[in-house]
Amino acid sequence: MVLLKVSSMKGVIRFGKIGKLALRYIRSYEVLQRVRNASSKLALPPEMERIHPVFHVPMLQKFVSNPNMVTSEPDMEILEDLSYVEQPIRIVDIQVRKLRNKEIPMVKVLWNHHNMEECMWETCDSMIQ
Known part of the structure; x- marks a missing residue:
C-alpha cells in the first residue's frame, strides 16, 4: 500500500497564472506491480479511470497502517493532471x-x-x- 501525491491549484485559474500550495498525499492505494526500477502500477478506483495507473516512485510514499490514527477520507475531486482546485x-x-x-x-x-x-x-x- 502506498499514498499518492497530488498538487493543488489555488482559486480559479485566470490569465494563465497558476498558484501552488503544499503538495499533499491522499488515500492509500494498492500496488499491483512494479514497472522497472522507478515506477509502480496502482489499483485506482473507478472514478479515477481516466488517469494513467503507472506512477513514478517520487509521487508515492510508503503507507504504514496505524489503527490508533483514524483519518477521514478527503472529499476533494482529483483532476486528470493529479491536481485539485483550492x-x-x-x-x-x-x-x-x-x-x-x-x-x-x-x-x-x-x-x-x-x-x-x-x-x-x-x-x-x-x-x-
Whole structure:
C-alpha cells in the first residue's frame, strides 16, 4: 500500500497564472506491480479511470497502517493532471508590509482542504482577481 501525491491549484485559474500550495498525499492505494526500477502500477478506483495507473516512485510514499490514527477520507475531486482546485474559505489576518518606497497590503488566507497551520500570506491584488 502506498499514498499518492497530488498538487493543488489555488482559486480559479485566470490569465494563465497558476498558484501552488503544499503538495499533499491522499488515500492509500494498492500496488499491483512494479514497472522497472522507478515506477509502480496502482489499483485506482473507478472514478479515477481516466488517469494513467503507472506512477513514478517520487509521487508515492510508503503507507504504514496505524489503527490508533483514524483519518477521514478527503472529499476533494482529483483532476486528470493529479491536481485539485483550492478555494479560499476566509481571511484570517491582514497586514501591510513596508518596503523602502511602497507598502504592500497582505492577507492571510485559509484555504479549503488545509488546516489553520497551513494558512498562506497572499497579496490583496491576487485575491481580488
